[in-house]
Amino acid sequence: MTSQLNDLLKPLADAVKECGKNAPWCSGTWLVSPADLKLYFDCGTGTRSIQFANPATFGANHEDVLDETYRKAGKMDLEHFAINLNPERVGLALEVKLRLLGLDADERNIRLEPYKLNVYESTGKGSFFKAHKDTPRGEKMFGSLVVVLPTAHEGGGLLLRHDGSEMVFDSGKEFAVGKPPGAIAFVAFYSDVEHEVQQVVSGHRVTITYNLYFADEREALVSAPAALTPAVNQFSVSLKNILANPEFFSKGGLLGFGLKHQYPLSSDKRGNFDLKNLLSCLKGEDAVILRACKEHGLTASLKIIYDANDGWLVMCDRPVVGLSYQVDDLVGDLANDFGGVCIWVPPLDAEYYQEQAARAWRKTVNQFIAYGNEAELAYLYGQVSLIVEIGIPGQRQDPSTIVPFDVTKDLVGAYKPTDVPNPSDLTADENGGDEIEDDA
Ligand SMILES: O=C(O)CCC(=O)C(=O)O
Numbered sequence: 001m002t003s004q005l006n007d008l009l010k011p012l013a014d015a016v017k018e019c020g021k022n023a024p025w026c027s028g029t030w031l032v033s034p035a036d037l038k039l040y041f042d043c044g045t046g047t048r049s050i051q052f053a054n055p056a057t058f059g060a061n062h063e064d065v066l067d068e069t070y071r072k073a074g075k076m077d078l079e080h081f082a083i084n085l086n087p088e089r090v091g092l093a094l095e096v097k098l099r100l101l102g103l104d105a106d107e108r109n110i111r112l113e114p115y116k117l118n119v120y121e122s123t124g125k126g127s128f129f130k131a132h133k134d135t136p137r138g139e140k141m142f143g144s145l146v147v148v149l150p151t152a153h154e155g156g157g158l159l160l161r162h163d164g165s166e167m168v169f170d171s172g173k174e175f176a177v178g179k180p181p182g183a184i185a186f187v188a189f190y191s192d193v194e195h196e197v198q199q200v201v202s203g204h205r206v207t208i209t210y211n212l213y214f215a216d217e218r219e220a221l222v223s224a225p226a227a228l229t230p231a232v233n234q235f236s237v238s239l240k241n242i243l244a245n246p247e248f249f250s251k252g253g254l255l256g257f258g259l260k261h262q263y264p265l266s267s268d269k270r271g272n273f274d275l276k277n278l279l280s281c282l283k284g285e286d287a288v289i290l291r292a293c294k295e296h297g298l299t300a301s302l303k304i305i306y307d308a309n310d311g312w313l314v315m316c317d318r319p320v321v322g323l324s325y326q327v328d329d330l331v332g333d334l335a336n337d338f339g340g341v342c343i344w345v346p347p348l349d350a351e352y353y354q355e356q357a358a359r360a361w362r363k364t365v366n367q368f369i370a371y372g373n374e375a376e377l378a379y380l381y382g383q384v385s386l387i388v389e390i391g392i393p394g395q396r397q398d399p400s401t402i403v404p405f406d407v408t409k410d411l412v413g414a415y416k417p418t419d420v421p422n423p424s425d426l427t428a429d430e431n432g433g434d435e436i437e438d439d440a
């Protein structure tokens with residue numbers, strides 16, 4: 001990126017960083033009625049129940065019940081248990097929405113689905129849950145809520161990690177400080193947060209996990225307006241300023257923001273992926289950027305940026321599937337068969353490229369195909385970018401004149417024409433320029 005453009009983009013990049021300070025998790029304790037803490041569960045041929053009211057008394061009264069029921073299993077699926085607790089009714093769902101989505105909570109409705117009951121005990125080696133990420137059940141699932149029921153325990157801290165930061169929530173300590181009967185502990189986090197449960201060294205740790213989904217208006221159970229945070233405002237104002245600057249993209253161009261979160265993506269029956277659906281599922285600062293762009297009338301879409309090796313970057317509208325053969329010219333194939341547009345040519349290669357000189361890329365492209373079979377859910381890693389069009393929508397830029405940016409590493413980059421485009425390269429796209437014209 002040129003330094004002048006860098007200078008122009010700096011406030012925007014700073015504002016994005018500010019938005020990113022919102023943690024991808026939240027935790028605390030929540031007071032509910034002791035009646036909410038009655039748990040029913042299948043046991044042999046019948047159903048039994050436990051009242052979780054007071055952490056201190058739980059172990060003594062119920063150890064045997066838990067032992068015989070859970071010692072082997074450690075977890076129970078939804079069809080085998082039920083609890084009176086309703087996170088929506090007691091306000092916990094709203095709390096989680098406001099604190100986790102924070103930046104754009106007011107625009108979102110969420111839905112919770114109970115998922116699993118986990119029991120960790122201290123006998124033997126002590127139970128734990130090794131580091132993992134929860135498998136998203138569909139594109140709308142954005143996170144998990146763990147409710148820790150009030151039972152005395154030591155150890156069993158829930159360790160969370162994301163993007164270099166880490167935190168531990170020690171529910172045992174929370175209960176040890178004498179919470180009133182009916183206090184539960186909770187932790188909620190985005191699906192791309194890695195988490196693990198440390199070994200329980202005394203007592204029992206009992207949790208119920210919930211899947212968190214973005215919901216549309218009709219299914220919404222939780223919704224409330226929240227004030228815009230300063231970070232969100234800062235980004236929107238920086239964007240407005242940069243757009244008002246006549247030196248910025250006077251001939252139009254594209255801005256790219258590398259996504260900060262991972263998202264599950266499902267394919268249709270034919271194995272094709274559509275990035276469009278993901279736009280409504282963005283989280284955290286990704287969602288803030290999209291929202292600000294819309295506010296300022298910009299067209300934004302998700303593109304996937306392939307590092308076609310040797311530093312060539314090719315931008316495609318959709319993940320490329322079905323390329324499992326050896327190709328000679330990956331950049332060419334991406335451009336010709338998948339509508340890819342080359343957005344960065346390494347300086348050493350630029351000369352050849354301009355002369356249309358063929359360069360052989362003999363690469364096995366399997367490694368670029370992160371996505372498998374029909375209906376398979378896969379995570380996208382940092383390669384997907386939110387691309388925002390400035391100026392003429394759908395305008396095809398001359399790839400040899402672009403200003404480079406590295407969307408796979410930098411959060412903000414720019415794709416900028418330095419010449420007046422050739423009219424024959426312009427695409428008439430009245431729908432906001434989601435398409436990028438194929439190389440003819
Ligand atoms: O019990 C917990 O704290 C976490 C459980 C968990 O991570 C899971 O069930 O996937």
Ligand SMILES: [Fe+2]
Nearest residue numbers: 132133134195
């Ligand atoms: Fe988990």
